[in-house]
Amino acid sequence: xxxxxxxxxxxxxxxxxxxxxxxxxxxxxxxxxxxxxxxxxxxxxxxxxxxxxxxxxxxxxxxxxxxxxxxxxxxxxxxxxxxxxxxxxxxxxxxxxxxxxxxxxxxxxxxxxxxxxxxxxxxxxxxxxxxxxxxxxxxxxxxxxxxxxxxxxxxxxxxxxxxxxxxxxxxxxxxxxxxxxxxx
Numbered sequence: 003x004x005x006x007x008x009x010x011x012x013x014x015x016x017x018x019x020x021x022x023x024x025x026x027x028x029x030x031x032x033x034x035x036x037x038x039x040x041x042x043x044x045x046x047x048x049x050x051x052x053x054x055x056x057x058x059x060x061x062x063x064x065x066x067x068x069x070x071x072x073x074x075x076x077x078x079x080x081x082x083x084x085x086x087x088x089x090x091x092x093x094x095x096x097x098x099x100x101x102x103x104x105x106x107x108x109x110x111x112x113x114x115x116x117x118x119x120x121x122x123x124x125x126x127x128x129x130x131x132x133x134x135x136x137x138x139x140x141x142x143x144x145x146x147x148x149x150x151x152x153x154x155x156x157x158x159x160x161x162x163x164x165x166x167x168x169x170x171x172x173x174x175x176x177x178x179x180x181x182x183x184x185x186x
Contacts, residue, residue: 008058009042009045009046009058009062012058012059012062013042016059016062016063019063020038020041020062020063020066021034021035021038023063023066023067023070023138023139023143024037024038024066024067024069024070025070026138026142026143027067027070027071027074027134027135027138027139028070028073028074028077029074029127030077033070033073033074033077034070036073037066037069037070037072037073038066038069040069040073041062041065041066041068041069042062044065044069045061045062045065060149063145063149064149064152064153067135067139067143067145067153068153070135071131071132071135071153071154074131074134074135075131075132117179118176118179121175121176121179122172122175122176124175125171125172125175125176126138126168126172128171128175129168129171129172132154132156132164133164133165133167133168133171134168135150135153135154136150136154136161136164136165136168137164137165137168137169137172139153140161140165141165141169147161147162147165150165
C-alpha cells in the first residue's frame with residue numbers, strides 16, 4: 003500500500019477520520035480500534051505495486067471500512083435482508099401510493115431531542131450489516147458508490163438498493179416516532 007513514512011503521515015493527518023468511520027460502522031470502540039489496527043498491518047505488508055491506480059489515502063480508507071465491516075459482520079449474527087415491501091408506502095386500490103406522514107417540516111423543533119437521536123441510531127443499528135455499512139458510508143461519510151461496492155464486494159446497483167432500502171427503513175422508524183409523539 004505504501005512505505006511506512008507515507009502511512010505514518012496519513013495516520014497522523016487522517017487518523018480521526020479513519021477512527022470515526024470505523025466506529026460508525028462497528029458501533030464499538032474496541033472493534034473500531036481493532037479494525038484500524040488490522041487495516042494498518044495489512045497496509046504495512048503490501049507494496050505500492052498492489053494498487054497504483056488510487057492514492058494511498060483512498061486505499062487505506064477503504065481498507066479500514068472493509069475491516070470495520072468485517073468485524074461488525076463477525077460480531078453480530080446476520081439478519082436477513084429487509085423486505086422493501088415492508089418499507090415503501092402501501093398502494094391503494096387505484097394503484098397510487100398511500101401518503102406517508104410528512105414530519106420533515108417539524109424536524110427542526112426536535113433536532114436537539116435526545117430521543118430523536120436514539121431513534122435514528124437504533125434504526126441504523128437494526129439494519130442488516132451490509133445495508134448499515136452502505137448507508138453509513140454513503141450518507142454519513144460521503145463515500146463514492148463504487149468504493150462502497152468494492153468494500154462490500156457488491157456491484158453498484160446492489161449498493162444503491164441497499165442505501166435506498168436503509169433510508170426507507172430509517173424513515174419508517176422516524177415516522178413511527180413522530181406519529182407516537184403526535185408530530186406527524
